[in-house]
Amino acid sequence: MTSSIARSEADLSTPWFRTLFHHIGNTGAAGALDSSEVKAIGTGQMGFVVKARLHYGSRVDKAPDSLIIKLSSPDETARQTGLALGIYQAEVNFYREIAPRTSMQLPNCLFADCDHAGWLTIVLEDMSDVATQGDVLAGGSVGQAKSAVTELAKLQAPFWDSQEWLEKTWLSPQSATPLYEVPPLCLSAFLERFAHALTDKQTAIFQEAFPRAREWLAQWHKPMSLTHGDFRLDNILLATSDAAPAMTTIDWQTVKMAPPLIDVAYYLGACLPVEVRREHEQGILKHYQSELAARGVDYPWEQLWEDYRFCAIYGVLLCAFAVKVPQTERGDKMFISTAIKYAEMALDLDALTLLR
Numbered sequence: 001m002t003s004s005i006a007r008s009e010a011d012l013s014t015p016w017f018r019t020l021f022h023h024i025g026n027t028g029a030a031g032a033l034d035s036s037e038v039k040a041i042g043t044g045q046m047g048f049v050v051k052a053r054l055h056y057g058s059r060v061d062k063a064p065d066s067l068i069i070k071l072s073s074p075d076e077t078a079r080q081t082g083l084a085l086g087i088y089q090a091e092v093n094f095y096r097e098i099a100p101r102t103s104m105q106l107p108n109c110l111f112a113d114c115d116h117a118g119w120l121t122i123v124l125e126d127m128s129d130v131a132t133q134g135d136v137l138a139g140g141s142v143g144q145a146k147s148a149v150t151e152l153a154k155l156q157a158p159f160w161d162s163q164e165w166l167e168k169t170w171l172s173p174q175s176a177t178p179l180y181e182v183p184p185l186c187l188s189a190f191l192e193r194f195a196h197a198l199t200d201k202q203t204a205i206f207q208e209a210f211p212r213a214r215e216w217l218a219q220w221h222k223p224m225s226l227t228h229g230d231f232r233l234d235n236i237l238l239a240t241s242d243a244a245p246a247m248t249t250i251d252w253q254t255v256k257m258a259p260p261l262i263d264v265a266y267y268l269g270a271c272l273p274v275e276v277r278r279e280h281e282q283g284i285l286k287h288y289q290s291e292l293a294a295r296g297v298d299y300p301w302e303q304l305w306e307d308y309r310f311c312a313i314y315g316v317l318l319c320a321f322a323v324k325v326p327q328t329e330r331g332d333k334m335f336i337s338t339a340i341k342y343a344e345m346a347l348d349l350d351a352l353t354l355l356r
Contacts, residue, residue: 005113005121006071009050012038017054020123024110029063032056038069046082046253047072051126064125067110072120083118085178087253090170091122094252098226104155105245107237127237130244134233137334140271142280146287147246148236148267153291155249156225156260160297166224171257173220183213183320190323197336202343208352209316216313216355220259223299223307229254230318231263233271261304261311264288269315269345270338277341278348281308312351315342 004019006012014036021030034057042049052067072088073079082088095109107124114120134140140148159165166172187210195203209216228235230251237248268277268284285308292299319342322335346352 005115005119006069007119008071008074009038009040012036012050012052012069017052020111026062028060029054029056032058032060032063041068046078046087047120048074051128066126066128068107068124068126068128070120070122070124072114072118079118082120082253086170086175088114088118088120090255091252092120093170094255095122098159098255101158102155102226104151105248107248107250124250127244127248130241131237131239131248134236134238134271136233136270137330137337138233139273140233142272142276142284144233144238144247145268145272145280145284148231148271149264149284149288150291151247151249152228152231152260152263152267153288153295153297155228157292157295157297159226159257160260160292161223161225162257165226166257168257171226171255173217173224173257176217176256176258177214180213180217180317182324183210183317186210186320186323190320193323193327193332194336194339198340198343201347202340205316205343205346205352206319206339209313209346209355210320212355213317213320216317219310219354219356223260224257225260227256227258227260227263228252229256229258229262231267233267259307259311261307262314265308265311265345266315266318269312269342274341274344277345306354309349309351310354312342312345312349313355316346316351 004016006016014033017036018030018033021027021033033054035055036052038050038052040048041051048071050069050071052069054065054067056063072082092112092114095112099106099109107127109122109124111121111123169175187207190206190210191203228249235249235251237250239246264285268281285304289299289301289304315338319335319339325331
């Protein structure tokens with residue numbers, strides 16, 4: 001079906017869906033499909049998402065009434081950037097190679113492919129009737145945080161310190177290098193845009209961390225495992241019905257082999273109020289430790305805590321990308337909120353002292 005990778009909503013015609021169903025072996029749905037309609041439901045910097053409604057001439061088992069389709073950006077510059085960073089192929093590879101090997105809750109993927117020009121098509125089950133997207137601005141609860149680190153343990157345990165997966169070019173820690181070349185270039189623009197909302201101590205965190213981003217990357221050490229890379233409530237579907245898992249994780253463009261506490265620290269730093277995080281983070285980390293142990297991974301507490309402190313710098317560094325995307329009112333609220341939270345986390349944990 002590679003030749004049928006969609007480049008726009010216009011490509012997602014009824015014949016295209018029939019071809020899709022034939023490709024995945026659902027000949028009943030292919031034969032019964034009468035018509036379809038698609039509507040854009042979300043846009044990002046590197047792509048956009050549409051929802052397809054499908055209508056059949058007769059009722060067929062396993063014929064979906066709707067699907068979610070993720071496409072690459074129609075903007076040439078954005079698409080070439082996504083292609084150069086490897087994020088399109090990474091998400092395709094995730095659904096093809098990793099999803100079948102983890103018990104983490106994920107949407108069912110019917111089809112995933114991209115081509116050498118950066119055109120991407122990922123077709124997922126539509127969970128909108130049973131789940132809703134999380135909101136990092138609204139924040140989450142301690143119970144949700146424990147569920148989140150349980151999901152991370154499910155993801156990470158099968159790949160813990162796996163040399164096989166560390167050597168995959170598209171997953172290797174070395175492939176993350178371009179990400180950490182960005183913060184040193186963004187410090188002035190970041191402070192110009194956001195320093196008014198930060199205290200002097202918070203500002204100092206960014207002033208020290210951004211120029212040392214590549215140093216921080218160079219200090220990555222084992223254990224290594226799979227990381228989502230952008231693990232926060234906005235990339236999690238929360239159940240609104242008993243028919244859905246409590247949490248389903250989406251958006252896998254930044255998947256990497258990396259220090260596993262990156263995802264834990266990134267989630268806790270952004271998705272809990274500062275005071276709640278301070279009170280409960282050790283309890284949540286011990287829950288994470290026990291979930292790993294239940295899956296055969298021994299992560300001694302002293303090392304886990306030290307690695308968590310080190311990984312608190314990750315959220316600080318990713319704040320640099322706030323100045324690399326178009327400015328919006330909600331975006332600025334989110335960036336200011338998370339910048340404050342990550343700076344406070346780094347201060348609380350004395351994280352920058354671990355940069356040698």
